[in-house]
Amino acid sequence: MIIGNLKSNYAADEAILRSWPLRWGFWAAIAVALIAPQFMSGYQLYLTTQATVYLIALVGLNILTGYTGLVSLGHGAMVGVGAYTTAVLANTYGMPVFVTIPAAMLMTVAVGLLFGLPSLRIKGLYLTIATISASFIIVFVLETWESVTNGDSGITIPPANIFGIEIVSDQQKFYFILPFAIAAILFGQNLFRTRVGRAFIAIRDGELSAEIIGVNLMKYKLYSFAIASALAGLSGALFSYMFLAITPTLFELPISIQLLAALVIGGVASTLGPIFGAAFIVMVPEIVKGVLGLLSGGDMSWAEYTAPASTLVYGMLIIGFMLFESQGLVAIWRRFWRFVNLWPFRP
Amino acid sequence: MVSEPLLDIRNVSVSFGGVHALKDVSFSVAEGSITAVIGPNGAGKTTMFNVLSGFAKPKQGQVVLAGEDITSLAIDKRAGRGFARTFQNISLYPGMTVLENIKLGAHTHMKTSVLSAGWFWGGAQREEVALRQKIEEEIIDFLEIDHIRNHYVSMLPYGYLKRVELARALAMQPKVLLLDEPVAGMNHEETEDMARFILDLQEQRGVTILLVEHDMSMVMDISNHVAVLNFGEVIATGAPAQVQASPAVIEAYLGAEAA
Amino acid sequence: MMEAFMNNLPFLIEDSLTGLMTGGIYALIGVGIVLVFRATQVFNFAHGAVVMFGAYFYYSINLGLDAMGLGSWSVYVIALPATLILASLFGMLLERLLMRPMLGQNVFAMIMVTIGLISVLDGLAALIWKTDARYPPELAKLNIVDLGGILINTQMVWSFCIALVVFVIIVILFQKSRAGIAMRATATDQSTAYAMGINVPAVFASAWVVAAATGALAGILLAPVNSLTPGLSTIGLSVIAVVILGGVDSVIGVFVAGLIVGWLEAATNHYFGGEAKDLVPYIVVLAIILIRPHGLFGTADINRV
Numbered sequence: 001m002i003i004g005n006l007k008s009n010y011a012a013d014e015a016i017l018r019s020w021p022l023r024w025g026f027w028a029a030i031a032v033a034l035i036a037p038q039f040m041s042g043y044q045l046y047l048t049t050q051a052t053v054y055l056i057a058l059v060g061l062n063i064l065t066g067y068t069g070l071v072s073l074g075h076g077a078m079v080g081v082g083a084y085t086t087a088v089l090a091n092t093y094g095m096p097v098f099v100t101i102p103a104a105m106l107m108t109v110a111v112g113l114l115f116g117l118p119s120l121r122i123k124g125l126y127l128t129i130a131t132i133s134a135s136f137i138i139v140f141v142l143e144t145w146e147s148v149t150n151g152d153s154g155i156t157i158p159p160a161n162i163f164g165i166e167i168v169s170d171q172q173k174f175y176f177i178l179p180f181a182i183a184a185i186l187f188g189q190n191l192f193r194t195r196v197g198r199a200f201i202a203i204r205d206g207e208l209s210a211e212i213i214g215v216n217l218m219k220y221k222l223y224s225f226a227i228a229s230a231l232a233g234l235s236g237a238l239f240s241y242m243f244l245a246i247t248p249t250l251f252e253l254p255i256s257i258q259l260l261a262a263l264v265i266g267g268v269a270s271t272l273g274p275i276f277g278a279a280f281i282v283m284v285p286e287i288v289k290g291v292l293g294l295l296s297g298g299d300m301s302w303a304e305y306t307a308p309a310s311t312l313v314y315g316m317l318i319i320g321f322m323l324f325e326s327q328g329l330v331a332i333w334r335r336f337w338r339f340v341n342l343w344p345f346r347p
Numbered sequence: 348m349v350s351e352p353l354l355d356i357r358n359v360s361v362s363f364g365g366v367h368a369l370k371d372v373s374f375s376v377a378e379g380s381i382t383a384v385i386g387p388n389g390a391g392k393t394t395m396f397n398v399l400s401g402f403a404k405p406k407q408g409q410v411v412l413a414g415e416d417i418t419s420l421a422i423d424k425r426a427g428r429g430f431a432r433t434f435q436n437i438s439l440y441p442g443m444t445v446l447e448n449i450k451l452g453a454h455t456h457m458k459t460s461v462l463s464a465g466w467f468w469g470g471a472q473r474e475e476v477a478l479r480q481k482i483e484e485e486i487i488d489f490l491e492i493d494h495i496r497n498h499y500v501s502m503l504p505y506g507y508l509k510r511v512e513l514a515r516a517l518a519m520q521p522k523v524l525l526l527d528e529p530v531a532g533m534n535h536e537e538t539e540d541m542a543r544f545i546l547d548l549q550e551q552r553g554v555t556i557l558l559v560e561h562d563m564s565m566v567m568d569i570s571n572h573v574a575v576l577n578f579g580e581v582i583a584t585g586a587p588a589q590v591q592a593s594p595a596v597i598e599a600y601l602g603a604e605a606a
Numbered sequence: 607m608m609e610a611f612m613n614n615l616p617f618l619i620e621d622s623l624t625g626l627m628t629g630g631i632y633a634l635i636g637v638g639i640v641l642v643f644r645a646t647q648v649f650n651f652a653h654g655a656v657v658m659f660g661a662y663f664y665y666s667i668n669l670g671l672d673a674m675g676l677g678s679w680s681v682y683v684i685a686l687p688a689t690l691i692l693a694s695l696f697g698m699l700l701e702r703l704l705m706r707p708m709l710g711q712n713v714f715a716m717i718m719v720t721i722g723l724i725s726v727l728d729g730l731a732a733l734i735w736k737t738d739a740r741y742p743p744e745l746a747k748l749n750i751v752d753l754g755g756i757l758i759n760t761q762m763v764w765s766f767c768i769a770l771v772v773f774v775i776i777v778i779l780f781q782k783s784r785a786g787i788a789m790r791a792t793a794t795d796q797s798t799a800y801a802m803g804i805n806v807p808a809v810f811a812s813a814w815v816v817a818a819a820t821g822a823l824a825g826i827l828l829a830p831v832n833s834l835t836p837g838l839s840t841i842g843l844s845v846i847a848v849v850i851l852g853g854v855d856s857v858i859g860v861f862v863a864g865l866i867v868g869w870l871e872a873a874t875n876h877y878f879g880g881e882a883k884d885l886v887p888y889i890v891v892l893a894i895i896l897i898r899p900h901g902l903f904g905t906a907d908i909n910r911v
Contacts, residue, residue, distance in 0.1 A: 010479040010483070011472070014472075014476055014479055071717050119895050194471055194474075194475060196459060202440060208402075209434070213451055214423050216423045257725055308733045312725065314725045316722070318722030319723065322715050
């Protein structure tokens with residue numbers, strides 16, 4: 001049981017990892033992330049890497065939706081903007097990673113602002129509506145602007161090349177992507193130690209008093225949306241380097257809904273939420289596949305049900321968590337540690 | 348009045364759909380004073396505050412703060428000009444801790460941009476730690492809320508909420524502190540605590556205070572200057588004793604009570 | 607130039623009429639979103655999925671009737687009313703199961719629930735009815751009439767008339783009936799409505815019932831012509847353009863906006879062809895948000911804060 005936590009200066013109390021269990025937990029998690037790939041099968045590693053890519057997008061969505069309270073139904077399409085910017089620059093123009101990734105982020109922010117600027121002047125609901133439009137328009141452009149995007153048949157991406165090393169194997173991809181995810185999480189975490197993050201939360205929980213306190217609502221909503229877009233763009237760029245081939249349908253509305261589902265399941269407005277959510281988003285289809293396999297006794301024809309059943313499960317999880325555990329898996333996680341912390345005094 | 352008043356309300360009129368909430372209201376707040384606006388229910392006190400905060404736009408008249416006409420200034424710009432406000436029905440953020448709520452108050456006085464916030468190096472970190480120190484030493488100690496600084500606001504009793512809201516307003520480093528019924532709903536003891544805080548603020552820190560209040564005895568005890576509103580009009584201004592003796596005021600209050 | 611335009615004119619008029627008539631159906635869908643929003647302050651992003659379910663109810667009932675060997679009369683006498691009743695029950699169920707427990711919760715939670723509902727219904731539909739295109743029976747047969755060189759499909763005219771009649775009934779009910787007045791009172795101020803003795807949960811339920819029934823009717827009109835797949839639910843998202851243009855809380859507005867958007871789609875199709883028309887609603891939405899966020903008939907202040 002931890003009953004006290006002595007600190008002798010304010011800087012220590014303002015740190016992210018405020019206590020020794022947090023510090024140890026953090027370094028242990030990093031260590032696990034670094035070592036685990038050595039013990040995973042190719043497919044497991046593939047799923048883990050995929051989750052890591054989603055995680056980056058989720059950190060962005062969490063800042064926008066979780067902390068600022070603005071729901072985006074176009075986050076998947078924003079990932080698509082990043083993915084396609086990277087794909088076109090790398091494929092058509094042969095640009096290196098150092099150019100494509102920042103360019104993808106900038107492009108996504110630019111596209112995001114195009115849709116966000118008008119709608120953020122007004123009530124939050126309008127951003128949701130504008131992002132639905134963004135989702136359809138972006139995918140439409142990706143499908144029809146064939147001279148650049150190669151339309152429905154998609155586009156391939158040459159593997160990322162870092163100082164002469166081609167990132168092709170599953171392990172290489174994972175180690176390539178992991179640092180970005182850690183940086184994204186730390187970035188998000190840091191935001192909420194400063195006035196910027198506090199302003200976001202203030203907007204979510206009460207626009208009027210935020211304004212009285214001196215928060216420029218439009219400006220901070222734009223910041224939040226721009227950060228979310230930038231991280232979506234980064235996620236998209238890594239998405240391209242992971243799959244090495246993309247099509248427009250990968251970024252349609254259902255992906256945006258899945259991202260929201262992941263966020264709600266993991267836990268909105270928390271650091272661990274996106275991590276749990278990202279793990280979940282790749283596990284749901286696997287679990288559904290497994291359950292269908294059991295139910296059908298291995299009948300392969302049931303495989304066609306995997307996609308709709310997964311869609312159904314995502315939806316049910318969103319609703320279920322909203323109704324019964326609106327803080328998501330993180331709430332359960334916290335309850336567990338509170339229990340451990342108090343043990344053996346209050347079982 | 349010898350010097351220019353810090354806050355000057357000049358001929359302000361506000362109407363909502365034909366109803367005059369405020370009619371040609373003028374009064375001023377001297378620097379370093381405690382000024383109270385009193386009046387029966389529906390006299391227009393809260394509307395007055397809303398004009399100062401920018402929620403209500405006056406049909407005519409001006410609000411002048413330290414020589415600057417701020418009548419049509421955007422709501423969020425007013426904090427930077429030196430207005431801080433508490434609300435009649437507390438508007439703290441229940442999902443944040445006491446400390447975070449207070450830090451939020453310092454928003455306009457900080458410089459950290461989005462990118463430096465994300466990396467939390469150098470400037471951003473120094474600014475946060477300096478803010479923490481300032482809040483701890485100047486606000487949390489002063490208001491005696493050090494034992495609840497890490498509590499979530501949603502779990503605090505009413506009297507503390509009022510105090511935390513005052514703390515947040517102080518973190519805004521106001522020139523003029525607007526207190527909307529600071530002791531409404533408080534018991535005797537809590538009221539005395541709050542009155543003491545308000546007086547200390549004026550005496551020790553030289554904060555100028557404008558308050559709207561129902562609690563007559565407290566108003567008369569602590570204010571230097573009182574303006575009385577009735578049906579949207581100023582019917583008396585002056586020192587507490589002067590105002591108390593004014594026939595118009597007595598009639599307004601007795602009339603209001605008789606009705 | 608002029609001659610080309612004159613030659614083209616009959617086609618433009620034909621297309622425009624088609625667009626306006628489709629617009630009537632958009633309005634019929636949009637009104638469901640408007641009613642639920644007015645009563646409960648929830649913007650139902652899943653309304654398209656409710657429409658799609660209504661259409662599948664109609665399809666399944668007809669399939670059953672066919673199996674029993676009943677004649678085409680049964681489409682009108684049994685399938686149509688049964689679908690509307692089933693859809694109403696479905697609306698009631700959704701309100702009861704999902705929205706009622708959220709009463710008093712924040713808007714964010716409610717939006718998330720309706721978004722989750724899109725996924726649930728889309729997934730369910732694909733599991734139950736598969737993704738193959740279905741063609742349930744039409745209410746009116748395809749029949750082209752030549753009106754002085756302008757060809758008109760009477761099937762669409764019938765659809766439009768049905769939509770119009772239903773719409774007029776809703777407007778009258780909304781303005782005159784006790785339930786309508788209760789709904790408007792609830793929309794204005796929920797707690798006061800409660801205090802006045804209005805059964806607010808009943809108002810919520812009736813908004814969902816009417817929305818589901820009108821949505822199902824729209825689905826019945828659309829499905830035989832455009833084919834029926836789970837993808838029909840996307841229409842709920844494009845109809846948002848109609849709702850926003852009309853002004854979110856305006857019943858009359860949504861009808862006018864339906865016609866406008868329907869016509870814009872037809873005109874876009876006429877001049878550009880291809881899939882360009884699918885983009886129209888989404889561009890309309892962005893334009894309205896930019897120019898006039900409260901729409902044509904909406905209350906101006908609902909959009910700020």
